[in-house]
Amino acid sequence: MKKNNKKFKSRGRDENKxxxxxxxRKFCPFSQKNxxxxxxxxxxxxxxxxSEKGKITPSRITNVSRSKQLELSKAIKRSRFLSLMSFTxxxxx
Amino acid sequence: xxFMTKFEAxxxxxxxxxxxxxxxxxxxxxxxxxxxxxxxxxxxxxxxRDLSYKIExxxxxxxxxxxxxxxxxxxxxxxxxxxxxxxxxxxIFVKVDNHQELPTKLNYEKK
Numbered sequence: 615m616k617k618n619n620k621k622f623k624s625r626g627r628d629e630n631k632x633x634x635x636x637x638x639r640k641f642c643p644f645s646q647k648n649x650x651x652x653x654x655x656x657x658x659x660x661x662x663x664x665s666e667k668g669k670i671t672p673s674r675i676t677n678v679s680r681s682k683q684l685e686l687s688k689a690i691k692r693s694r695f696l697s698l699m700s701f702t703x704x705x706x707x
Numbered sequence: 708x709x710f711m712t713k714f715e716a717x718x719x720x721x722x723x724x725x726x727x728x729x730x731x732x733x734x735x736x737x738x739x740x741x742x743x744x745x746x747x748x749x750x751x752x753x754x755x756r757d758l759s760y761k762i763e764x765x766x767x768x769x770x771x772x773x774x775x776x777x778x779x780x781x782x783x784x785x786x787x788x789x790x791x792x793x794x795x796x797x798x799i800f801v802k803v804d805n806h807q808e809l810p811t812k813l814n815y816e817k818k
Contacts, residue, residue, distance in 0.1 A: 653807075653811075653812070654801070655772075655811050655812060655813045656812045656813065657813060658812075659812075692799065692801065695797070695799060696717055696719065696797065696799055697719070697758040697759050697760055697762060697768070697797070698759065698813070699759060700759035700760060701760065702760075703759075705759060
């Protein structure tokens, strides 16, 4: 019985409070109340969602929601076309 | 029936032209839109900026930004005339729901 109790406890929240994998709430950075608007002219914001080689980072890493990721990728592609952002490198860090 | 829709336009101009020619070109662009029964709500000059990659062997270009209200069907003809002009390196028209307040963030950061 005691062993069973211990096993049950280890799955609880209190024990894993300090571990980095548990209890971290994920949220979309663009669907909050005061979140910034996605715009193809705002290079500094867009370059946060671009890898060092200029690729668009997948939403499973940045936690951007599905609909906002569509907007984001469109905005990045527009600013690439206007040569505001580079295709191959990151302009802002 | 005409449906006026809101657009944003960004134009890249040849960096080697003089300031007088440049203002003439921008005036001609304004005429192009007013001729096709549109109007320019606001415009902004971003000046000479570095390109992040070369376009037609230019490493710099003059950027101009416009906020336009126009019938969407007429944009096709405007694009056609812009591509025929050599001084326009690149152009883009983006449909928007509402015009944002100026100055744009890009311009603001530069100062």
